[in-house]
Amino acid sequence: MTMRSLPGLCAVAVLLAGCGGGAPPSAPTASGPSGSLGVVTAEAAADAVGAMCQMRRSVNRDEANALFFDRVHQTLHALAAATEVVDRIPAAGLLEAKQAVEADLQAETMPQSFSADVADLLGATRDALATVALPDPGC
Numbered sequence: 749m750t751m752r753s754l755p756g757l758c759a760v761a762v763l764l765a766g767c768g769g770g771a772p773p774s775a776p777t778a779s780g781p782s783g784s785l786g787v788v789t790a791e792a793a794a795d796a797v798g799a800m801c802q803m804r805r806s807v808n809r810d811e812a813n814a815l816f817f818d819r820v821h822q823t824l825h826a827l828a829a830a831t832e833v834v835d836r837i838p839a840a841g842l843l844e845a846k847q848a849v850e851a852d853l854q855a856e857t858m859p860q861s862f863s864a865d866v867a868d869l870l871g872a873t874r875d876a877l878a879t880v881a882l883p884d885p886g887c
Contacts, residue, residue: 787826787830788823788826788827788830788880788882790882790883790885792823792826793823793827793873793877793882793883793885794883794885795819795823796819796820796823796824796827796873797870797873797874797884797885797886797887798819798885798887799815799816799818799819799820800815800820800866800869800870800873801870801887802815803815803816803820803849803866804863804866804867804870804887805863806858807858808858809853809855809857809858812853812858812862813853816849816850816853821846824842824843824846824869824873827842827873827876827877827880828842828843828846828876830880831876831879831880834879834880835879838872838875838876838878838879839876839879841872841875841876842869842872842873842875842876844872845865845868845869845871845872845873846869846872848865848868848869849862849865849866849869852865870887
């Protein structure tokens, strides 16, 4: 091998390396409004609203707790953070309504106000969804 062929071999090596397998292209990420806690998708919002609709009818504290903390809680935090970027008032309303429901769920027995508090949370969630231009999936 001569010194003249070394630059040619280097160029071929670079081309072959660039054509190699590498990682496959990643799937597109979900998009939607975002804030400091991440992106809120229409699907996540619909799931959270659906769980709240179930919670509103629930008389079992354990069932309501499971619905809230498994399907609602984190989405509401992310929605509030995304809403705050646009308008702090509906974001604050959402967090206040969420806290009322959390307080209900910490009680020994379901308070009589639980259904009304969940209805208020649904209203605050709908206000936040409108603020960030996500659809309201309804109950």
